[in-house]
Amino acid sequence: MRETDNGDLKLLVEGLSYSMDRRQIIEDIDLRIRPGSFVGIVGPNGCGKSTLLKNIYQVLEADRGVVYLDGHRVDQMSNRQRAHSMAVMQQENNIEFDLSVYEMVLLGRFSHQKVLGGSSAEDQRIVFKCIDEVGLKGYEKRHFLSLSGGEKQRTLIARALAQETSFIILDEPINHLDIGYQYQIMNILKRQKLTVLSSIHDLNIAVTYCDQVILMSQGHVVASGSPEETLLPDRIRELFGIDCQLVWNEKTGCNNILYSPEMI
Numbered sequence: 001m002r003e004t005d006n007g008d009l010k011l012l013v014e015g016l017s018y019s020m021d022r023r024q025i026i027e028d029i030d031l032r033i034r035p036g037s038f039v040g041i042v043g044p045n046g047c048g049k050s051t052l053l054k055n056i057y058q059v060l061e062a063d064r065g066v067v068y069l070d071g072h073r074v075d076q077m078s079n080r081q082r083a084h085s086m087a088v089m090q091q092e093n094n095i096e097f098d099l100s101v102y103e104m105v106l107l108g109r110f111s112h113q114k115v116l117g118g119s120s121a122e123d124q125r126i127v128f129k130c131i132d133e134v135g136l137k138g139y140e141k142r143h144f145l146s147l148s149g150g151e152k153q154r155t156l157i158a159r160a161l162a163q164e165t166s167f168i169i170l171d172e173p174i175n176h177l178d179i180g181y182q183y184q185i186m187n188i189l190k191r192q193k194l195t196v197l198s199s200i201h202d203l204n205i206a207v208t209y210c211d212q213v214i215l216m217s218q219g220h221v222v223a224s225g226s227p228e229e230t231l232l233p234d235r236i237r238e239l240f241g242i243d244c245q246l247v248w249n250e251k252t253g254c255n256n257i258l259y260s261p262e263m264i
Ligand SMILES: Nc1ncnc2c1ncn2[C@@H]1O[C@H](COP(=O)(O)OP(=O)(O)OP(=O)(O)O)[C@@H](O)[C@H]1O
Pocket: 020, 025, 043, 044, 045, 046, 047, 048, 049, 050, 051, 052
């Protein structure tokens, strides 16, 4: 039974607010995300992107507001139901136990395994496929803690993909990756035909991959729409304090943002 009438939306966020130490971090956030869309959350450092995502995947408990996924309240799902419906790739800088790359990615299969059944041949096939997909074939036995920042990040992306959900949340998925892998990982995510909600710092990545951009400033959504509607030079100057122009890139069929910082 649906719990909201907006069954045609993948994700619906209504009136989400969160404060910490009496400081309002995000306030009255509404989001409407269609199935299969690639959505980027963009905004200056500290504007609340991670906090919003954490409230959506329920690692933080909102003061007010409701999050619906496929019409169902996310806060009323069991951990297993949630793991079946959304994969989350967050920044993990404090992992203390040292698993291999294979074991890390296998964790993504947890919600598919029987309670005492262990991993199946199908789980193993999917784990190898996802490791291959992020360019880490041959790294299966390497210890996670011995990997470079970019290799760790790709392992975490493989783990999220191995969950095989139709919705994936990524918190700065490419901040450690070199330029080649940044675009490669974005291509991989785009190919999956999932609904993707990701914080993104690189505006050119947002322009190239996003169907919808959510612009945030000081804990509020200030614009939401296509990259052409949202990532305009005036707004970029207002939010990030940098001049820029849009230059058409014939090869990708979208604009590139060309920055003109004040040179000292
Ligand atoms: N545990 C915490 N204690 C106190 N303040 C916090 C905590 N976590 C986040 N904040 C504050 O909340 C605000 C929003 O942080 P958040 O990490 O959501 O921003 P962000 O947009 O993801 O930033 P960035 O682009 O720098 O990653 C910031 O001012 C931050 O300092």
